[in-house]
Amino acid sequence: MIRFFKSTAFKIFAVVSAALLAGSVFALFSRSGSSPLTSAVSFVFGPITRASTYVAAKFEDLPISFKSSSALAVEVDELEDKVDSLMEQLVDYEQVKHKNEFYQEFLELKEEHSDYEFAEAAIVGRDAADKLGYFTLNKGSLNGISKDDPVIYGEYLVGVVESVTPTQCTVSTILNPKVNVSAYEVRTRDLGYVTSSVALAREGHCQMPGLSSSTAVTAGGIVCTSGVGGKFPRDLIIGTIVDIVDGTVDISASAIIKPGVDFSNITDVFVITSFDGQTVTE
Amino acid sequence: MLLIPAVVCIAMFERDMAGMFFGLFAGALWDMHASGASFNALYLFAVGFICGTLINTIMRNNIVTAFILSMVFIPVYVVGYWFFHYIVGGLDMAGFMFLRYYLPEIFYTALFLPLMFILVRGIEKIFVEE
Numbered sequence: 001m002i003r004f005f006k007s008t009a010f011k012i013f014a015v016v017s018a019a020l021l022a023g024s025v026f027a028l029f030s031r032s033g034s035s036p037l038t039s040a041v042s043f044v045f046g047p048i049t050r051a052s053t054y055v056a057a058k059f060e061d062l063p064i065s066f067k068s069s070s071a072l073a074v075e076v077d078e079l080e081d082k083v084d085s086l087m088e089q090l091v092d093y094e095q096v097k098h099k100n101e102f103y104q105e106f107l108e109l110k111e112e113h114s115d116y117e118f119a120e121a122a123i124v125g126r127d128a129a130d131k132l133g134y135f136t137l138n139k140g141s142l143n144g145i146s147k148d149d150p151v152i153y154g155e156y157l158v159g160v161v162e163s164v165t166p167t168q169c170t171v172s173t174i175l176n177p178k179v180n181v182s183a184y185e186v187r188t189r190d191l192g193y194v195t196s197s198v199a200l201a202r203e204g205h206c207q208m209p210g211l212s213s214s215t216a217v218t219a220g221g222i223v224c225t226s227g228v229g230g231k232f233p234r235d236l237i238i239g240t241i242v243d244i245v246d247g248t249v250d251i252s253a254s255a256i257i258k259p260g261v262d263f264s265n266i267t268d269v270f271v272i273t274s275f276d277g278q279t280v281t282e
Numbered sequence: 283m284l285l286i287p288a289v290v291c292i293a294m295f296e297r298d299m300a301g302m303f304f305g306l307f308a309g310a311l312w313d314m315h316a317s318g319a320s321f322n323a324l325y326l327f328a329v330g331f332i333c334g335t336l337i338n339t340i341m342r343n344n345i346v347t348a349f350i351l352s353m354v355f356i357p358v359y360v361v362g363y364w365f366f367h368y369i370v371g372g373l374d375m376a377g378f379m380f381l382r383y384y385l386p387e388i389f390y391t392a393l394f395l396p397l398m399f400i401l402v403r404g405i406e407k408i409f410v411e412e
Contacts, residue, residue: 009335013302016302024321037310045314131383170315198374199374
């Protein structure tokens with residue numbers, strides 16, 4: 001046993017483990033939420049991740065065709081070439097159309113809120129172990145992104161930056177029960193906060209608890225960020241109320257909200273890196 | 283999650299030193315898309331070291347051992363992840379989520395172990411013959 005503890009492998013294991021633990025503790029208390037190792041690895045391998053995401057996206061766009069070896073092969077090939085060409089044009093058109101819509105919403109938002117500063121980012125990964133809405137973006141602190149920055153899609157709130165490395169960051173969506181957003185209902189001006197639970201997140205919903213049992217809030221109402229607390233800017237759309245349910249432990253009611261964005265389908269988002277009234281945590 | 287049996291198999295064939303550094307590398311890549319706090323790197327580093335050391339000292343290098351080691355390290359990771367996120371985090375439906383998602387995940391991951399073992403053994407043979 002003593003020989004084992006004196007072995008080179010064990011000594012290396014102990015030293016590296018201690019360094020990793022120190023890095024993990026550092027991450028828990030640091031402003032970025034990332035350990036030095038994760039920052040270094042994402043800096044080195046971030047471009048490879050982005051390249052693989054790009055290649056995967058290109059492969060998804062490729063039309064797959066099976067060629068016949070019969071006498072009609074030549075004719076089939078010609079027709080397939082035409083179809084491929086048209087498919088490529090269609091894919092290009094759809095991509096440009098999507099980008100156009102994306103930037104149009106961004107432009108409207110930028111015109112409405114000139115104080116916002118943005119970083120455009122693409123989703124490059126999702127954590128396999130997580131089931132509650134969590135993804136990785138291809139931009140990090142080098143692009144001005146900090147922990148707790150709001151993430152949006154058009155005028156809709158997507159989530160918040162949870163940890164950041166120089167070249168990428170991870171985002172928790174508003175479906176994650178750990179995320180709380182101060183909010184208000186547009187018609188009645190009822191104030192509260194939006195959060196979620198595992199049960200609601202599985203259905204793609206979040207909730208606004210603590211409403212008075214006699215609340216005038218009804219299904220169809222729109223819930224926006226209130227800006228209270230300085231973490232999120234005011235008037236970002238969170239979603240639409242689909243139901244009002246009574247609380248299980250007290251006489252309050254909760255509004256069940258369907259977020260305005262389908263988080264599983266978005267590929268590009270904007271991170272608001274600065275806005276008037278933002279609280280900067282040190 | 284397949285990284286766990288991959289690290290187990292590679293550590294079994296390459297032993298403690300290569301095993302733990304492969305684990306560290308694999309875990310660091312995993313952390314790029316996870317919490318960012320290097321927990322995966324730390325865990326896979328330890329898995330590589332433990333597996334390599336056990337094969338060096340008291341265990342045989344075969345598929346049964348690989349299965350036993352994987353069925354220890356996969357559940358430890360999955361249950362640990364679930365415990366710290368759902369129980370310590372105070373989330374609702376923890377039991378349901380474990381039975382519906384995390385428990386099946388253990389078995390789905392273990393299903394790929396023979397394939398992983400054969401693949402690593404094949405690559406090892408190619409390099410040894412060279």
